[in-house]
Amino acid sequence: MQDRDAELIEKVRSLKIERDAVILAHNYQLGEVQDIADFVGDSLELSQRAAETDAAVIVFCGVHFMAETASILCPEKVVLLPDVHAGCPMADMITAERLREKKREHPGALVICYVNSSAEVKAESDICCTSANAVAIVESLDAGEIIFVPDQYLGQYVSARTGRKLILWPGFCPTHARITADRVRELKQEYPRARLVVHPECRPEVIGLADEVLSTGGMCRYARRDDVADMIVGTEIGIIHRLRKENPGKRFIPVSEQAICPNMKSITLEKIVWTLEEMEPEVRVPEEIRVRARAAVDKMLRAGAGRRKKWRGWSYLSP
Ligand code: 13P
Ligand code: SF4
Numbered sequence: 001m002q003d004r005d006a007e008l009i010e011k012v013r014s015l016k017i018e019r020d021a022v023i024l025a026h027n028y029q030l031g032e033v034q035d036i037a038d039f040v041g042d043s044l045e046l047s048q049r050a051a052e053t054d055a056a057v058i059v060f061c062g063v064h065f066m067a068e069t070a071s072i073l074c075p076e077k078v079v080l081l082p083d084v085h086a087g088c089p090m091a092d093m094i095t096a097e098r099l100r101e102k103k104r105e106h107p108g109a110l111v112i113c114y115v116n117s118s119a120e121v122k123a124e125s126d127i128c129c130t131s132a133n134a135v136a137i138v139e140s141l142d143a144g145e146i147i148f149v150p151d152q153y154l155g156q157y158v159s160a161r162t163g164r165k166l167i168l169w170p171g172f173c174p175t176h177a178r179i180t181a182d183r184v185r186e187l188k189q190e191y192p193r194a195r196l197v198v199h200p201e202c203r204p205e206v207i208g209l210a211d212e213v214l215s216t217g218g219m220c221r222y223a224r225r226d227d228v229a230d231m232i233v234g235t236e237i238g239i240i241h242r243l244r245k246e247n248p249g250k251r252f253i254p255v256s257e258q259a260i261c262p263n264m265k266s267i268t269l270e271k272i273v274w275t276l277e278e279m280e281p282e283v284r285v286p287e288e289i290r291v292r293a294r295a296a297v298d299k300m301l302r303a304g305a306g307r308r309k310k311w312r313g314w315s316y317l318s319p
Helices: 003-019 031-036 043-052 064-073 096-105 119-123 134-139 152-162 181-190 216-223 239-246 269-278 287-305
Strands: 021-026 039-041 057-061 078-080 110-114 127-129 146-149 195-198 230-234 251-254 307-311 314-318
Touching: 003 021, 003 031, 003 269, 021 031, 021 043, 031 239, 031 269, 039 043, 043 057, 043 064, 043 287, 057 064, 057 269, 064 078, 064 119, 064 287, 096 110, 096 119, 096 146, 110 134, 119 287, 127 134, 127 287, 134 152, 134 287, 146 152, 181 195, 181 230, 195 216, 216 230, 216 239, 230 239, 239 251
Parallel strands: 021 039, 021 057, 057 078, 110 127, 110 146, 195 230, 230 251
Antiparallel strands: 307 314
């Protein structure tokens, strides 16, 4: 470790105590950021942790929609995003106004929005989902028209898994779009014994080749299995740090070194120190939007608890 990093880590530690802060980091964050976090996880796990924490301040090392979700769940807490420009291009592919237009075209349709969306879009939606629970959420709903936004590839995957026809939005993740079926086929030939695990944001032709299609948290759990030795990993390369750290002796082969999310990588140790010193940039959602977005996020979190209840004439999973 460089002296400079050691100094920054020490500063983060003392500022965390001073501010009563918890650091949550997504699986795609830089290795050094993952290493100083109190918790590293996927979107669902991070929102669950944010909802549970007793800390007064949440430093969210991820992208804007993730910090917004934390603020939607914990309005009484200060949620800091160390780089306010860390956005998600997929989330920016839909606006609340365009979703309202879509809803007018399909009156009565239920709207499921992938958590990779703005608070305004969540506020226009009936229920959220993440890559970890999208199939279960769709399965929990009675048949009827369903609009699924904004990720067309996740939507196509969920539709194939559930046999439900979904009205899709043409959004996609530019980072996962860099993962190609040709490269996957080459790697499968090179490592015939390796399991191919991909994220559901990948293109359908990539998903079609996979042994497992999992959220980033699901990939971390899968890698721990005794019967997994070599794994070809079809997602953003930041996850390789955690996979190797938690599974020494196993081999993890990224499908593409170019599968980098620049927004995720914009959070650095320096920026974490600055954010804790200055207590900004803060992410806060206007109350009128927050309350409506919260309803959609809460339905998703309750769905995770796994018991059935009636909701708006649809059955959904609830505590
Ligand atoms: P996970 O919820 O699987 O971590 O995915 C989040 C994301 O942004 C993937 O690009
Ligand atoms: Fe958004 Fe893709 Fe980055 Fe995930 S990897 S935050 S979907 S741009």
